[in-house]
């Protein structure tokens with residue numbers, strides 16, 4: 251007997267059945283026929299069956315195997331269908347939940363986005379410090395004017411809102427002193443221009459009826475008042491350097507000798523006496539300068555601006571007065587300061603290179619009286635502190651109330 255190739259021999263641990271199936275399945279590969287298969291198996295089992303026994307057995311076996319395979323596959327696909335359906339259902343469930351979750355998430359996201367946007371805006375717009383420029387350092391000159399007028403010293407009366415006599419004048423000037431010192435400190439002033447707008451004394455009255463409201467005669471008015479002013483200015487100079495501008499002409503202070511009418515002797519005015527007395531008495535005070543004005547107005551400059559000061563009794567039209575005086579004197583006036591009207595006003599009447607040209611009407615120290623009560627034109631007693639800056643003109647106006 252020839253030696254079998256190893257592949258045709260029963261393998262170690264291989265059952266007879268597995269050996270039999272392997273030979274039948276690989277019949278063509280092994281290039282053997284059914285007789286040879288029968289011999290090989292008979293040899294292993296000790297049987298003596300013909301080739302048809304194994305051939306038929308294998309046909310049945312193979313048929314059964316294939317049937318089982320087909321059935322198995324169909325079971326598998328129905329199982330897959332079931333699984334797919336379940337999965338689909340789960341997906342729908344998840345989608346249903348998802349819609350709800352998405353809505354909540356969307357709302358949360360919107361809220362978060364709002365807060366983030368708000369925080370970003372706050373950071374960008376509010377909390378971001380700007381790039382600081384160096385602080386402007388003003389090299390411009392600063393100037394100040396204290397203006398007061400119409401003291402009408404010597405007048406005594408009691409009206410609806412006012413009571414006036416020498417004692418009241420002294421109290422008001424003391425009050426003006428304190429308020430002025432406060433402003434000097436507040437505005438950090440080293441130099442103060444003072445404009446006295448005249449009608450400092452009440453005179454002897456413009457009508458006979460006014461004689462009734464005089465506390466003293468004209469000479470006593472002048473003597474008492476000029477002493478008071480000298481003392482007042484002397485004390486104020488302990489706080490600041492002063493240039494004192496005294497308007498030398500007004501209606502109550504001009505004297506009308508020999509029955510002359512208003513303005514006929516314009517130089518016969520006691521304001522000139524008062525101004526000259528103040529000038530002479532303060533000559534030794536190095537902190538006070540008193541310019542002497544020969545005409546009926548004061549004229550000076552502050553921060554490069556030209557000022558005129560008049561009483562105002564000759565002025566017919568306040569609004570054109572500044573331009574009219576500029577024409578008359580052939581020079582540009584920036585500020586015209588008037589008194590006389592007993593109520594304050596600051597009127598812009600033109601435009602200069604860097605400033606507004608203004609007519610500034612001072613309030614009165616006297617305030618309202620029976621005459622203004624009758625005309626309903628009264629106003630409170632006050633002085634004014636005006637602040638000017640180089641290149642800007644008037645920047646501040648303080649009212650220093652006195653009653």
Ligand SMILES: [Mn+2]
Pocket residue numbers: 400449500501502561563590591
């Ligand atoms: Mn007057």
